[in-house]
Amino acid sequence: MRARAEALPEIEAGPWLTPKPLAESRVAIVSTAGMHRRSDPPFTLGAVDYRIVPGDAGFDEMVVSHISTNFDRSAFQKDPNIAFPLDRLREMAQCGEIDSVAQWHYSFMGAMPVPTMFEDTGTEVGRLLAADDVDVALLIPV
Amino acid sequence: MATTSISLIRPQTEKTRPPRALWVSFDLGRPLGSAEDPEFQKDVIRAAFCLLETATAPSIDDYPIDAPDEAEAEQWACPLNLGPVTEDTLTGRLLAEVARLRPWSAETRAARNGRTLFGASGAAPDQVDQVATALAGFAESGDVPAADGGIEWAFDMPMLIRHLADDLRTHYHEAIAAQPGSGSPNHEALNKWIFGGTALGDSLLAAADQLTEIDSGMAKLVRGLLIPEGHYRGEKTF
Numbered sequence: 570m571r572a573r574a575e576a577l578p579e580i581e582a583g584p585w586l587t588p589k590p591l592a593e594s595r596v597a598i599v600s601t602a603g604m605h606r607r608s609d610p611p612f613t614l615g616a617v618d619y620r621i622v623p624g625d626a627g628f629d630e631m632v633v634s635h636i637s638t639n640f641d642r643s644a645f646q647k648d649p650n651i652a653f654p655l656d657r658l659r660e661m662a663q664c665g666e667i668d669s670v671a672q673w674h675y676s677f678m679g680a681m682p683v684p685t686m687f688e689d690t691g692t693e694v695g696r697l698l699a700a701d702d703v704d705v706a707l708l709i710p711v
Numbered sequence: 712m713a714t715t716s717i718s719l720i721r722p723q724t725e726k727t728r729p730p731r732a733l734w735v736s737f738d739l740g741r742p743l744g745s746a747e748d749p750e751f752q753k754d755v756i757r758a759a760f761c762l763l764e765t766a767t768a769p770s771i772d773d774y775p776i777d778a779p780d781e782a783e784a785e786q787w788a789c790p791l792n793l794g795p796v797t798e799d800t801l802t803g804r805l806l807a808e809v810a811r812l813r814p815w816s817a818e819t820r821a822a823r824n825g826r827t828l829f830g831a832s833g834a835a836p837d838q839v840d841q842v843a844t845a846l847a848g849f850a851e852s853g854d855v856p857a858a859d860g861g862i863e864w865a866f867d868m869p870m871l872i873r874h875l876a877d878d879l880r881t882h883y884h885e886a887i888a889a890q891p892g893s894g895s896p897n898h899e900a901l902n903k904w905i906f907g908g909t910a911l912g913d914s915l916l917a918a919a920d921q922l923t924e925i926d927s928g929m930a931k932l933v934r935g936l937l938i939p940e941g942h943y944r945g946e947k948t949f
Binding site for chain 2: 591639642647684
């Protein structure tokens with residue numbers, strides 16, 4: 570993706586929103602790490618779908634089926650929070666930095682050279698986040 | 712609902728224009744910088760959250776701190792001597808190497824309370840021998856041998872080869888994570904080790920050669936997903 574970034578199409582900026590104070594905000598993670606539960610179907614080539622990650626999930630049931638070989642998994646193997654910081658958000662909720670951690674989080678597989686292909690599933694996840702009363706989505710690549 | 716994001720590839724973020732982005736100088740695979748360092752990770756998250764309060768229009772801010780150092784390729788060497796080679800076949804060599812690393816991998820898994828990323832191929836966490844046999848079998852013959860233990864592979868060929876490779880790399884990474892003095896090698900250091908004469912590296916290169924022989928665009932694509940750029944016999948992988 571690094572080599573192809575310059576060739577990506579320009580995306581029009583979305584509408585601007587002024588967020589609530591962070592201490593009053595419910596936060597969700599949206600990741601492109603290709604992480605999912607071992608029982609979920611793995612990501613396939615060109616996938617634009619997503620896997621749900623419950624807010625109380627443990628990392629011991631997670632695997633990564635991302636197809637890219639140009640990032641190494643050793644840091645993620647050591648500590649999945651480096652790319653999917655569920656424990657960090659729980660700590661920040663506990664000390665009042667954020668209001669709460671969402672009930673559901675979402676995992677996509679990146680490495681898609683045509684980002685507009687995510688429009689339908691991205692819109693769907695936006696609706697799901699809104700229904701979970703999420704105020705802030707933290708978007709994290711890998 | 713507002714968003715804030717981490718950016719690892721600045722030109723990509725400039726094209727996709729999320730409302731708020733924090734560009735970090737970290738390697739791919741490490742968007743929050745440092746494993747097992749909760750305070751460093753939270754500092755990065757706080758910087759991304761800070762944009763929710765300060766940004767008034769789409770913007771990319773730079774995170775000013777580099778990640779703690781990892782061992783560069785020229786600084787790191789695997790403490791284990793995986794030779795001498797006594798097995799005649801690639802399958803025999805790979806199984807012997809996997810066995811040599813098994814006690815260290817088991818130590819890492821125990822330290823992580825059993826957590827492992829091994830298994831994206833569909834294999835269970837204890838089926839590393841079957842995964843090794845499948846990969847090396849393909850590398851030697853162009854066919855994946857039937858797996859013992861009733862594994863239901865999660866992928867069809869040729870994409871299965873990509874995920875067999877990933878599971879074996881997980882086994883190797885887990886093994887070196889437990890070894891004393893092995894440090895925390897970066898991506899390139901790991902690649903130079905794997906492709907610098909291990910049976911796994913030789914199996915992956917031979918598997919890539921088999922994929923090259925298949926008259927299929929998908930096989931060529933999988934070859935590119937199998938070998939990191941710069942490690943395929945002096946050629947481009949894709």
